[in-house]
Amino acid sequence: xxxxxxxxxxxxxxxxxxxxxxxxxxxxxxxxxxxxxxxxxxxxxxxxxxxxxxxxxxxxxxxxxxxxxxxxxxxxxxxxxxxxxxxxxxxxxxxxxxxxxxxxxxxxxxxxxxxxxxxxxxxxxxxxxxxxxxxxxxxxxxxxxxxxxxxxxxxxxxxxxxxxxxxxxxxxxxxxxxxxxxxxxxxxxxxxxxxxxxxxxxxxxxxxxxxxxxxxxxxxxxxxxxxxxxxxxxxxxxxxxxxxxxxxxxxxxxxxxxxxxxxxxxxxxxxxxxxxxxxxxxxxxxxxxxxxxxxxxxxxxxxxxxxxxxxxxxxxxxxxxxxxxxxxxxxxxxxxxxxxxxxxxxxxxxxxxxxxxxxxxxxxxxxxxxxxxxxxxxxxxxxxxxxxxxxxxxxxxxxxxxxxxxxxxxxxxxxxxxxxxxxxxxxxxxxxxxxxxxxxxxxxxxxxxxxxxxxxxxxxxxxxxxxxxxxxxxxxxxxxxxxxxxxxxxxxxxxxxxxxxxxxxxxxxxxxxxxxxxxxxxxxxxxxxxxxxxxxxxxxxxxxxxxxxxxxxxxxxxxxxxxxx
Numbered sequence: 001x002x003x004x005x006x007x008x009x010x011x012x013x014x015x016x017x018x019x020x021x022x023x024x025x026x027x028x029x030x031x032x033x034x035x036x037x038x039x040x041x042x043x044x045x046x047x048x049x050x051x052x053x054x055x056x057x058x059x060x061x062x063x064x065x066x067x068x069x070x071x072x073x074x075x076x077x078x079x080x081x082x083x084x085x086x087x088x089x090x091x092x093x094x095x096x097x098x099x100x101x102x103x104x105x106x107x108x109x110x111x112x113x114x115x116x117x118x119x120x121x122x123x124x125x126x127x128x129x130x131x132x133x134x135x136x137x138x139x140x141x142x143x144x145x146x147x148x149x150x151x152x153x154x155x156x157x158x159x160x161x162x163x164x165x166x167x168x169x170x171x172x173x174x175x176x177x178x179x180x181x182x183x184x185x186x187x188x189x190x191x192x193x194x195x196x197x198x199x200x201x202x203x204x205x206x207x208x209x210x211x212x213x214x215x216x217x218x219x220x221x222x223x224x225x226x227x228x229x230x231x232x233x234x235x236x237x238x239x240x241x242x243x244x245x246x247x248x249x250x251x252x253x254x255x256x257x258x259x260x261x262x263x264x265x266x267x268x269x270x271x272x273x274x275x276x277x278x279x280x281x282x283x284x285x286x287x288x289x290x291x292x293x294x295x296x297x298x299x300x301x302x303x304x305x306x307x308x309x310x311x312x313x314x315x316x317x318x319x320x321x322x323x324x325x326x327x328x329x330x331x332x333x334x335x336x337x338x339x340x341x342x343x344x345x346x347x348x349x350x351x352x353x354x355x356x357x358x359x360x361x362x363x364x365x366x367x368x369x370x371x372x373x374x375x376x377x378x379x380x381x382x383x384x385x386x387x388x389x390x391x392x393x394x395x396x397x398x399x400x401x402x403x404x405x406x407x408x409x410x411x412x413x414x415x416x417x418x419x420x421x422x423x424x425x426x427x428x429x430x431x432x433x434x435x436x437x438x439x440x441x442x443x444x445x446x447x448x449x450x451x452x453x454x455x456x457x458x459x460x461x462x463x464x465x466x467x468x469x470x471x472x473x474x475x476x477x478x479x480x481x482x483x484x485x486x487x488x489x490x491x492x493x494x495x496x497x498x499x500x501x502x503x504x505x506x507x508x509x510x511x512x513x514x515x516x517x518x519x520x521x522x523x524x525x526x527x528x529x530x531x532x533x534x535x536x537x538x539x540x541x542x543x544x545x546x547x548x549x550x551x552x553x554x555x556x557x558x559x560x561x562x563x564x565x
Contacts, residue, residue: 161213164466178206193211194208256345283320318368499538
């Protein structure tokens with residue numbers, strides 16, 4: 001296949017990439033070489049045809065039989081959270097209470113007396129399922145064991161985000177850590193689902209158990225535990241970008257919302273020329289009690305209305321509005337707007353009526369809305385339809401994030417509204433499928449219903465939710481639809497062909513940033529964002545897709561991952 005393109009200029013191509021090319025365009029074209037100039041694709045075709053673009057200055061990377069596809073666009077990425085994990089001492093290698101105590105003792109030896117020792121979570125990343133089961137003793141170290149390891153330091157072994165694995169999530173503190181947080185025999189959690197473990201005498205053991213997905217225990221009970229600093233959050237973005245590039249990811253989208261602090265960090269990296277990941281950001285309102293939210297929307301709309309502002313590397317558009325949530329957690333979050341935990345957004349709450357009023361105000365301001373649906377799509381659609389009755393939403397690119405499950409009727413309602421959807425298929429199909437064990441087979445096929453949404457014409461793309469940040473696992477999950485707990489198929493009618501799944505994980509996300517005419521398929525004129533895979537996902541057994549490795553990644557024709565070719 002050779003595309004129609006202009007005659008070669010005297011300067012030729014900056015870069016020629018050779019390999020087995022899947023363009024992932026609507027026609028399903030394939031090729032053997034890509035010519036790139038000034039960060040964009042110049043031409044795509046056979047090796048022989050692309051040789052005409054070669055000049056003395058052209059760099060050639062021959063990837064042999066490897067497969068070249070558009071770079072992955074992770075449309076629910078939580079990129080910075082991967083970097084935050086790297087900033088705390090790891091317990092990944094600790095498989096027993098003894099090993100954890102030894103690690104804390106090592107940290108105490110190098111930490112100034114009286115300063116906090118704060119570690120990462122117990123368990124093997126990326127999932128952090130069931131911390132006690134990860135340890136030989138099937139329990140966490142208690143306060144007295146941690147006291148012995150660090151008698152002169154407060155200690156906190158932090159809990160993971162519930163979204164990384166599955167609640168319950170566990171925090172462990174020593175006696176000094178408990179005292180500094182005011183946790184004694186009379187302490188009680190304010191948030192439902194947070195438990196302070198106690199011994200037979202009613203004294204805290206040092207273990208806090210959080211049954212919520214969001215890190216409610218931190219907001220509720222642990223004010224004295226050091227939070228990530230502003231500088232650390234900037235460093236986390238730097239640390240995370242190479243991790244995502246190693247998966248072939250060239251673009252991320254943060255539809256769950258980004259607080260102003262982190263928006264500023266992304267801008268700083270961009271201005272310094274250090275932002276190698278194409279990034280789309282949605283604003284998260286850092287609300288405080290008494291705030292006039294409609295006024296905040298009006299103040300922000302000049303920056304984020306419509307397609308927003310930015311360029312090919314960084315674009316800011318839209319606002320995240322909550323639908324549901326825990327009101328107690330939201331109140332605590334408002335009191336400490338920079339207490340974000342592992343996330344990049346402020347934890348919020350709104351009733352359907354409150355959401356509807358805010359969404360209508362946003363629509364009047366041409367400020368597009370993102371919100372998380374989870375299992376509440378019918379109630380959410382009712383609110384969106386009421387807004388659309390006054391201000392049509394077609395063309396405004398509003399987005400339902402993290403859609404868990406719906407019905408055939410809900411799919412059609414989404415299509416009529418013109419609202420887009422992002423899916424986290426691995427999370428809902430594989431990780432938490434037990435929620436849906438009483439569904440019929442037909443209902444199960446509407447869990448993370450990529451196929452049904454596509455067939456109805458709903459704009460849809462997929463993300464990883466960071467854990468794991470491997471987009472090929474999302475592709476595998478849509479194709480195989482296997483459950484984690486029993487390896488059974490969750491709704492066979494919902495299975496999606498691998499090539500269609502690849503398109504959802506690569507080219508489809510450009511719709512979210514109004515870039516579908518310049519970012520996505522490997523065609524002339526499009527940005528040269530390319531992932532080089534060791535094998536072709538469309539040609540291997542489905543269950544081998546997650547094992548495929550990325551050999552190289554290019555953003556705008558610049559290699560951001562991979563060794564010499």
